[in-house]
Amino acid sequence: MSFVLLDRPREHVALITMNRPERRNAMAFDVMIPLRETIERVSRDNDVRVIVLTGAGDGFCSGADLEDPGPLPDIDGLTLPSIARRAMEELEDVVLALRKAHQPVIGAINGPAVGGGMCLSLATDIRLASETARFRAAGINNGLTAAELGLSYLLPRAIGASRAFEIMLSGRDVTAGEAERIGLVSRTVPAPDLLEECYTLASRIAAYSRLGVELTKRMLWSSLDTAGLQSHLEHEGTAQLLVRLTTRNFEESIRARKDSRPPDFMD
Structure with a gap:
């Protein structure tokens, strides 16, 4: 089973889908490493003008996979601190790949984007959300820091410092409606229409230089x-x-x- 799917739903548009719906597309390494590789490969595809990123099933990305994180490559001989640092770098590289992609990336936020999943959503250039989407900076709920994978950089720039401080320190959910109101997403649409709305926007962008x-x-x-x-x-x-x-x-x-x-x- 492939944990990352690549489709061409419209001319010049690539759809990348995180495909582990039973785990709400949690950030296991066997999902995130192929995701980064796919983003980099599509970035080099000169027929693709816009990328759409989404999750399979009813969730966008539920953050760290606490049950089955998957294999981390090239760690033979490393101590635990070095392995932990390599693990963070693998996840950070996904965020950087989205930013460095030659094409704009539209995040189709089709459900919960929690913890690292919220970070992943913020790394996209444009975000459209279904009415079932919600966001949470969950690190703080788990006794950790909510500042991970660029969230403390990206979130204040998206919604302003005061709102970012409140959301990250409270660990509360942000609904799709609130996300639209504060500028976390461009707009919300009914769940069945989400991908078509993203494709329509992507086709409009693809028509330009x-x-x-x-x-x-x-x-x-x-x-x-x-x-x-x-x-x-x-x-x-x-x-x-x-x-x-x-x-x-x-x-x-x-x-x-x-x-x-x-x-x-x-x-």
């Missing part, structure tokens, strides 16, 4: 790291000039408007 979309993703993430406005303006200006001066996309957009047709961006 490949280079323009990728650089927009890069600039948005860069803005979260930048030290100041002037530095970021220089990054944005360079990216805009690159597309403007090395492609005929702008001229094509003008022709398309005059002809009352969708533009065909060839980069």
Whole structure:
């Protein structure tokens, strides 16, 4: 049985599904390592313009698998502290793979995203949630820190510092409705419509310039790291000039408007 599925539901759209529904797609290593490998492989597929990430069954990802974490590769001869560090790196690499993907990643949050699953959802670029979704920074509930896999970096940037502090320190559930209200997800939709809504959004994005979309993703993430406005303006200006001066996309957009047709961006 494959714990990660890859499908092509629409032209230029890849659907990656974590496929361990009986464990609500918990973060066992035999799920997360193939997931990272699949994201990296799809990132290099130049026919894919947008990635959709979801979970099989009625859950997105339930966080750490406390019953069967699966095999961790290449740990022969390591002591327990080194093994623990390697384990965290394997999970961290999934978050980084989502961020580094050439394509935008839409998270189709189809159910609970708990602990590391919440972190995984925050690593996607856009999040749409079903009405059955819920989020919880569960580390604090387990006597640990809620700050894991980038959550203390990503969550305040998504919803603001005060809300992030309250959610991470209280260990409470955030419903789909609240998640939409505070900006944790872009919108919520009925569960049967979730993937189709994601595909419709993905197809809209895929119609634009490949280079323009990728650089927009890069600039948005860069803005979260930048030290100041002037530095970021220089990054944005360079990216805009690159597309403007090395492609005929702008001229094509003008022709398309005059002809009352969708533009065909060839980069």
